[in-house]
Amino acid sequence: MKIIIGSKNPAKVHAVKTAFTGENLIFESLNVPSEVSEQPFSDEETIQGAINRANHAINLGNGDIGIGLEGGVHQTKHGLFLCNWGALVTVGMAPIVAGGARILLPEEIAKRLLNGEELGPVMDDYAKKKNVRKNEGAIGIFTNGLVNREEMFNHVSKMLVGQYQYKMNKGE
Protein backbone atom coordinates (compact mmCIF):
# COMPACT_ATOMS: atom_id res chain seq x y z
CA MET A 1 0.00 0.00 0.00
CA LYS A 2 1.39 3.38 -1.03
CA ILE A 3 0.84 6.20 1.45
CA ILE A 4 1.60 9.74 0.34
CA ILE A 5 2.18 12.36 3.03
CA GLY A 6 1.47 15.93 1.97
CA SER A 7 4.44 17.55 3.73
CA LYS A 8 8.19 17.20 4.13
CA ASN A 9 8.09 18.58 7.67
CA PRO A 10 9.92 15.84 9.68
CA ALA A 11 7.60 16.20 12.69
CA LYS A 12 4.66 15.36 10.42
CA VAL A 13 6.38 12.66 8.35
CA HIS A 14 7.58 10.67 11.40
CA ALA A 15 4.19 11.07 13.05
CA VAL A 16 2.42 9.47 10.07
CA LYS A 17 4.96 6.68 9.51
CA THR A 18 4.71 5.41 13.08
CA ALA A 19 0.89 5.50 13.08
CA PHE A 20 0.60 2.75 10.46
CA THR A 21 1.12 -0.90 11.32
CA GLY A 22 1.40 -3.82 8.93
CA GLU A 23 3.56 -4.97 6.06
CA ASN A 24 4.22 -3.78 2.53
CA LEU A 25 3.79 -0.13 3.37
CA ILE A 26 5.52 2.37 1.11
CA PHE A 27 5.70 5.98 2.27
CA GLU A 28 6.43 9.02 0.18
CA SER A 29 6.42 12.63 1.33
CA LEU A 30 5.68 15.47 -1.05
CA ASN A 31 5.41 19.21 -0.63
CA VAL A 32 1.88 20.08 -1.70
CA PRO A 33 -0.20 23.27 -1.42
CA SER A 34 -2.74 23.60 1.38
CA GLU A 35 -4.65 26.24 -0.60
CA VAL A 36 -5.56 28.05 2.62
CA SER A 37 -3.80 31.00 4.30
CA GLU A 38 -0.17 30.57 5.39
CA GLN A 39 -1.59 30.95 8.88
CA PRO A 40 -5.02 29.28 9.04
CA PHE A 41 -7.21 31.17 11.48
CA SER A 42 -10.07 28.80 12.33
CA ASP A 43 -10.84 25.11 12.73
CA GLU A 44 -12.79 25.34 9.47
CA GLU A 45 -9.83 26.71 7.52
CA THR A 46 -7.33 24.35 9.14
CA ILE A 47 -9.50 21.29 8.35
CA GLN A 48 -9.81 22.49 4.74
CA GLY A 49 -6.02 22.83 4.56
CA ALA A 50 -5.56 19.26 5.81
CA ILE A 51 -8.10 17.89 3.29
CA ASN A 52 -6.54 19.86 0.42
CA ARG A 53 -3.08 18.57 1.29
CA ALA A 54 -4.37 14.96 1.47
CA ASN A 55 -6.11 15.27 -1.93
CA HIS A 56 -3.05 16.78 -3.60
CA ALA A 57 -0.81 14.13 -2.03
CA ILE A 58 -2.84 11.12 -3.26
CA ASN A 59 -3.16 12.60 -6.76
CA LEU A 60 0.40 13.83 -7.18
CA GLY A 61 1.98 10.72 -5.66
CA ASN A 62 -0.44 8.31 -7.31
CA GLY A 63 -0.97 6.64 -3.93
CA ASP A 64 -3.59 4.44 -2.29
CA ILE A 65 -3.89 6.84 0.64
CA GLY A 66 -3.16 10.56 0.96
CA ILE A 67 -2.56 12.18 4.34
CA GLY A 68 -2.62 15.90 5.11
CA LEU A 69 -1.71 17.49 8.44
CA GLU A 70 -2.24 21.19 9.05
CA GLY A 71 -1.52 23.52 11.95
CA GLY A 72 -3.56 26.61 12.73
CA VAL A 73 -5.18 28.71 15.43
CA HIS A 74 -8.78 29.12 16.50
CA GLN A 75 -10.28 32.16 18.26
CA THR A 76 -12.65 31.58 21.20
CA LYS A 77 -14.04 33.90 23.86
CA HIS A 78 -11.39 32.35 26.14
CA GLY A 79 -8.55 33.37 23.82
CA LEU A 80 -6.60 32.10 20.82
CA PHE A 81 -6.00 28.34 20.80
CA LEU A 82 -3.42 26.35 18.88
CA CYS A 83 -5.28 23.82 16.71
CA ASN A 84 -4.10 20.99 14.50
CA TRP A 85 -6.05 18.84 12.09
CA GLY A 86 -5.42 15.82 9.91
CA ALA A 87 -7.19 14.26 6.92
CA LEU A 88 -6.90 10.87 5.23
CA VAL A 89 -8.27 10.37 1.73
CA THR A 90 -8.63 7.23 -0.33
CA VAL A 91 -10.60 6.41 -3.46
CA GLY A 92 -14.30 5.76 -2.90
CA MET A 93 -14.47 7.12 0.65
CA ALA A 94 -15.33 10.55 2.04
CA PRO A 95 -12.31 12.27 3.65
CA ILE A 96 -11.60 11.04 7.19
CA VAL A 97 -10.79 13.87 9.61
CA ALA A 98 -9.31 14.03 13.12
CA GLY A 99 -8.26 16.88 15.40
CA GLY A 100 -5.30 17.25 17.76
CA ALA A 101 -4.95 18.43 21.32
CA ARG A 102 -5.26 22.19 21.76
CA ILE A 103 -3.83 24.70 24.17
CA LEU A 104 -4.37 28.40 24.81
CA LEU A 105 -1.59 30.58 23.36
CA PRO A 106 -0.08 33.31 25.56
CA GLU A 107 -1.48 36.81 24.99
CA GLU A 108 1.80 38.13 23.51
CA ILE A 109 1.81 35.36 20.87
CA ALA A 110 -1.92 35.82 20.11
CA LYS A 111 -1.39 39.59 19.59
CA ARG A 112 1.36 39.02 17.03
CA LEU A 113 -0.75 36.53 15.08
CA LEU A 114 -3.74 38.87 15.12
CA ASN A 115 -1.39 41.52 13.67
CA GLY A 116 -0.68 39.24 10.71
CA GLU A 117 2.48 37.38 11.72
CA GLU A 118 2.83 33.61 11.21
CA LEU A 119 3.15 31.25 14.15
CA GLY A 120 6.29 29.50 12.80
CA PRO A 121 8.59 32.56 12.82
CA VAL A 122 6.90 34.00 15.93
CA MET A 123 7.70 30.80 17.86
CA ASP A 124 11.35 30.83 16.69
CA ASP A 125 11.66 34.42 17.84
CA TYR A 126 9.87 33.78 21.15
CA ALA A 127 11.81 30.58 22.01
CA LYS A 128 15.12 31.89 20.55
CA LYS A 129 15.36 28.67 18.52
CA LYS A 130 15.38 27.69 14.85
CA ASN A 131 12.62 25.68 13.15
CA VAL A 132 10.42 25.10 16.19
CA ARG A 133 7.68 24.06 13.74
CA LYS A 134 9.84 21.15 12.51
CA ASN A 135 10.79 20.08 16.02
CA GLU A 136 8.90 20.32 19.31
CA GLY A 137 6.39 22.87 17.93
CA ALA A 138 4.51 25.51 19.89
CA ILE A 139 2.83 22.70 21.81
CA GLY A 140 6.25 21.41 22.93
CA ILE A 141 7.42 24.85 24.05
CA PHE A 142 4.28 25.62 26.05
CA THR A 143 3.96 22.15 27.62
CA ASN A 144 7.56 22.22 28.80
CA GLY A 145 8.41 19.45 26.34
CA LEU A 146 5.89 16.99 27.79
CA VAL A 147 3.90 16.86 24.52
CA ASN A 148 5.79 17.64 21.32
CA ARG A 149 4.49 18.30 17.80
CA GLU A 150 5.38 14.85 16.44
CA GLU A 151 3.61 13.12 19.35
CA MET A 152 0.54 15.30 18.90
CA PHE A 153 0.45 14.62 15.13
CA ASN A 154 1.09 10.91 15.78
CA HIS A 155 -2.10 10.84 17.89
CA VAL A 156 -3.99 12.58 15.07
CA SER A 157 -2.53 10.12 12.53
CA LYS A 158 -3.54 7.13 14.67
CA MET A 159 -7.08 8.49 14.82
CA LEU A 160 -7.06 8.75 11.01
CA VAL A 161 -5.68 5.26 10.46
CA GLY A 162 -7.98 3.76 13.11
CA GLN A 163 -11.08 5.31 11.55
CA TYR A 164 -9.94 4.11 8.12
CA GLN A 165 -9.48 0.53 9.42
CA TYR A 166 -12.87 0.61 11.14
CA LYS A 167 -14.62 1.71 7.95
CA MET A 168 -12.74 -0.85 5.85
CA ASN A 169 -13.66 -3.65 8.27
CA LYS A 170 -17.30 -2.61 8.18
CA GLY A 171 -17.15 -2.54 4.37
CA GLU A 172 -18.27 1.11 4.20
Ligand SMILES: O=P(O)(O)OP(=O)(O)OP(=O)(O)OC[C@H]1O[C@@H](n2cnc3c(O)ncnc32)[C@H](O)[C@@H]1O
Ligand atom coordinates in the same frame (compact mmCIF):
# COMPACT_ATOMS: atom_id res chain seq x y z
O1 LIG B 1 6.14 22.14 6.00
P1 LIG B 1 4.69 22.24 6.29
O2 LIG B 1 3.96 20.96 6.19
O3 LIG B 1 4.02 23.34 5.50
O4 LIG B 1 4.57 22.57 7.83
P2 LIG B 1 4.30 23.96 8.57
O5 LIG B 1 4.49 23.73 10.03
O6 LIG B 1 5.11 25.05 7.97
O7 LIG B 1 2.81 24.33 8.21
P3 LIG B 1 1.39 24.16 8.91
O8 LIG B 1 0.42 24.30 7.79
O9 LIG B 1 1.30 22.94 9.74
O10 LIG B 1 1.20 25.38 9.88
C1 LIG B 1 0.71 26.66 9.46
C2 LIG B 1 1.51 27.78 10.08
O11 LIG B 1 1.49 27.71 11.50
C3 LIG B 1 2.78 27.43 12.00
N1 LIG B 1 2.62 26.43 13.07
C4 LIG B 1 1.57 25.62 13.24
N2 LIG B 1 1.71 24.87 14.31
C5 LIG B 1 2.90 25.21 14.84
C6 LIG B 1 3.61 24.79 15.96
O12 LIG B 1 3.13 23.85 16.78
N3 LIG B 1 4.77 25.35 16.20
C7 LIG B 1 5.27 26.30 15.40
N4 LIG B 1 4.64 26.76 14.32
C8 LIG B 1 3.47 26.21 14.05
C9 LIG B 1 3.58 26.93 10.83
O13 LIG B 1 4.94 27.14 10.91
C10 LIG B 1 2.97 27.75 9.71
O14 LIG B 1 3.48 29.06 9.76
